[in-house]
Amino acid sequence: MGENWSNWSGNVESRPQVIAVPDDESTVAALVREAAAAGREVRVVGTGHSFTPVAASDGLLLKLDKIASVTDIDADAGTAWVGAGAKITAIGEPLRQGGLALANQGDIDVQAICGALGTGTHGTGRTLGNLSTRIAALRLVTADGEIAELSAENDPEALRAARVSLGMLGVATAVQLNCLPAYRLHEKLWAATVDDCFAEIDGLIAGNRHFEFFWRPEPDICDMKALNPHDGPPDPMDGVDGERVDHSYRIFPSIRENKFNEMEYSVPADAGPDCFHEIRALMQTRHPQVKWPVEYRTLAADDAMLSTAYKRHSVTISVHQDASLPYRDFFADCEAIFRNHRGRPHWGKVHNLTAEDFADLYPEWDAFLAVRRRFDPKGRFLNDYLRGIFE
Numbered sequence: 001m002g003e004n005w006s007n008w009s010g011n012v013e014s015r016p017q018v019i020a021v022p023d024d025e026s027t028v029a030a031l032v033r034e035a036a037a038a039g040r041e042v043r044v045v046g047t048g049h050s051f052t053p054v055a056a057s058d059g060l061l062l063k064l065d066k067i068a069s070v071t072d073i074d075a076d077a078g079t080a081w082v083g084a085g086a087k088i089t090a091i092g093e094p095l096r097q098g099g100l101a102l103a104n105q106g107d108i109d110v111q112a113i114c115g116a117l118g119t120g121t122h123g124t125g126r127t128l129g130n131l132s133t134r135i136a137a138l139r140l141v142t143a144d145g146e147i148a149e150l151s152a153e154n155d156p157e158a159l160r161a162a163r164v165s166l167g168m169l170g171v172a173t174a175v176q177l178n179c180l181p182a183y184r185l186h187e188k189l190w191a192a193t194v195d196d197c198f199a200e201i202d203g204l205i206a207g208n209r210h211f212e213f214f215w216r217p218e219p220d221i222c223d224m225k226a227l228n229p230h231d232g233p234p235d236p237m238d239g240v241d242g243e244r245v246d247h248s249y250r251i252f253p254s255i256r257e258n259k260f261n262e263m264e265y266s267v268p269a270d271a272g273p274d275c276f277h278e279i280r281a282l283m284q285t286r287h288p289q290v291k292w293p294v295e296y297r298t299l300a301a302d303d304a305m306l307s308t309a310y311k312r313h314s315v316t317i318s319v320h321q322d323a324s325l326p327y328r329d330f331f332a333d334c335e336a337i338f339r340n341h342r343g344r345p346h347w348g349k350v351h352n353l354t355a356e357d358f359a360d361l362y363p364e365w366d367a368f369l370a371v372r373r374r375f376d377p378k379g380r381f382l383n384d385y386l387r388g389i390f391e
């Protein structure tokens, strides 16, 4: 048996028989064929920043850290190919030099690009879909060790399944992303009471390309953030009075030094305010010991079969607890509220849903299962956790 593996927060562990760090796509294909012959399940791990056992493996665990280049930047077409293991933080500068930028990013940028895409990772912005909406094409090593390139032209159904698919259709080796011309962002940070925040939230969401807030239970304050494109140069008054300007990829990410566990649900956009107020009341009454903030973001609808924003504009609400403290009871109480609003859980964050629950929440659930079976009839890319939900 090999070494132990655990995710970032430490709430998921596994013991893969083999951990491999292939140099290139053909080695990935050979490793997948070997694993098939040995009857081993195959999982890929990005950086292990998911809080669910989506990357855990008892068989072969692949790390694609060496398949990480940014190539074929085409500023006119607005596209670039990125190696699946590239960390998001390493993509911004080469894209900028080629005149392009990612359309949106999440709170951190340390994830592997195909790890982030695999769970439908998103940022905030009423008109902006999750990162997977920007996939133009995807190269996969499939269950039989062959190479497939999926695009909207050659297999639109499979691409809608693959956009958010937790690595169940195959090992992604590279992704072609639809980008924007390189841009700078102006960041504005300020604090507001909950009442003031909700008195103006519709205007803030509509009036800023990116708006979000973190509500801190103590002292019951919202830390607000608005980002908008800016024509000026990076600002030498960096951070003064809560404002700064920089290249987009330098403004999006924050540093998360303290480890936590997290639950996040996407609820229909109209339900966002009520859902937040119920979570806040729950924390103030039943869970006053939880000091970690609640994050409130917006997410545009898309049509990926397993996107949490499938055909509905959404608000995403996340609750956190310190990684060293118990979180299950608190999260379960929050989950009851989220579910009451027909929320769909982030695929990389803690939840307690079953296959039956997902079938009820996702209109194209059966279509996804059919594509998964088409790509991987023997379930080589399933671990126990995924088998429990997707088989």
Ligand SMILES: Cc1cc2nc3c(=O)[nH]c(=O)nc-3n(C[C@H](O)[C@H](O)[C@H](O)COP(=O)(O)OP(=O)(O)OC[C@H]3O[C@@H](n4cnc5c(N)ncnc54)[C@H](O)[C@@H]3O)c2cc1C
Pocket (backbone or CB within 6 Å): 008, 043, 044, 045, 046, 047, 048, 049, 050, 051, 054, 055, 064, 084, 085, 105, 106, 107, 108, 110, 111, 112, 113, 114, 115, 116, 117, 118, 119, 120, 121, 122, 123, 165, 166, 167, 168, 170, 171, 172, 173, 256, 346, 347, 348, 349
């Ligand atoms: C501190 C922190 C901040 C976060 N902020 C955000 C945020 O702002 N927005 C948000 O939406 N989420 C956020 N998340 C969640 C995080 O973005 C997702 O869980 C993401 O999937 C993690 O990326 P990863 O590279 O660690 O992937 P992993 O967790 O390692 O893997 C995720 C899934 O992708 C699969 N996978 C990875 N690489 C490949 C590949 N090459 N081919 C096929 N499948 C592959 C894995 O098998 C697994 O199923 C955050 C998490 C943490 C810990």
